[in-house]
Amino acid sequence: MGEPLDSRDAQVEEVIDRLYDEYPDSTISLNFSNRLELLIAVMLSAQCTDERVNEETADLFEKYETVEDYANADVDELSEDIGSITYHNSKADYIVSSAQTMLEDHDGEVPDTMDELTELKGVGRKTANVVLQHGHDIVEGIVVDTHVQRLSRRLGITEDERPEAIEEDLMGIVPEEHWQQYTHLCISHGRATCTARNPDCGDCVVEDLCPSSKLDHDVDLASGEEWN
Numbered sequence: 001m002g003e004p005l006d007s008r009d010a011q012v013e014e015v016i017d018r019l020y021d022e023y024p025d026s027t028i029s030l031n032f033s034n035r036l037e038l039l040i041a042v043m044l045s046a047q048c049t050d051e052r053v054n055e056e057t058a059d060l061f062e063k064y065e066t067v068e069d070y071a072n073a074d075v076d077e078l079s080e081d082i083g084s085i086t087y088h089n090s091k092a093d094y095i096v097s098s099a100q101t102m103l104e105d106h107d108g109e110v111p112d113t114m115d116e117l118t119e120l121k122g123v124g125r126k127t128a129n130v131v132l133q134h135g136h137d138i139v140e141g142i143v144v145d146t147h148v149q150r151l152s153r154r155l156g157i158t159e160d161e162r163p164e165a166i167e168e169d170l171m172g173i174v175p176e177e178h179w180q181q182y183t184h185l186c187i188s189h190g191r192a193t194c195t196a197r198n199p200d201c202g203d204c205v206v207e208d209l210c211p212s213s214k215l216d217h218d219v220d221l222a223s224g225e226e227w228n
């Protein structure tokens with residue numbers, strides 16, 4: 001059928017309910033054992049798969065253990081150490097610079113506010129939200145990655161296009177107690193079923209609510225283009 005519920009509030013609550021049933025254990029898939037490792041892993045994960053990041057950090061976190069290790073690292077050597085990661089040169093530079101800022105301004109600790117985190121070089125609102133949620137248990141916003149962006153648009157939950165605008169819009173309709181989990185549910189469903197190129201609408205638990213369903217709609221609302 002593929003028809004959204006009457007209001008966006010009702011639509012988002014029903015989608016969340018069903019995805020919770022489908023993915024009860026959905027959580028962050030990056031490996032880390034402390035806040036510093038979390039920050040590094042999230043910085044590395046921009047435009048790169050979590051799987052690749054986890055492969056690379058297995059050795060990285062043995063070689064660099066403290067903020068001082070990163071702050072004193074040679075950028076070229078660190079870049080080689082993360083050589084299979086997308087944009088590894090820039091990311092090595094961001095990591096060394098951020099570690100130096102943490103040493104100079106934050107007693108070597110990973111900051112626990114949005115403002116302080118986003119002052120670190122290369123750390124945007126998305127990275128900061130993940131670090132706050134999973135490192136400090138502070139939920140200040142909704143992490144909008146490519147899956148959240150795509151699914152929220154496909155399901156008619158938002159019409160915004162830029163991540164910052166999508167986050168603001170979602171914060172007005174996703175109940176606050178679900179802000180953290182909403183991201184993980186979208187990522188799980190985006191990986192398992194509602195993939196970017198070839199969503200499996202015939203096997204989707206929210207198909208009857210989806211105004212982009214390929215079973216009875218011509219247009220993918222995420223891109224605004226017709227399905228091929």
Ligand code: SF4
Pocket residue numbers: 154155193194195199200201202204205206207210211212213214
């Ligand atoms: S898999 Fe298809 S029906 Fe399900 S949310 Fe994605 S586009 Fe909609």
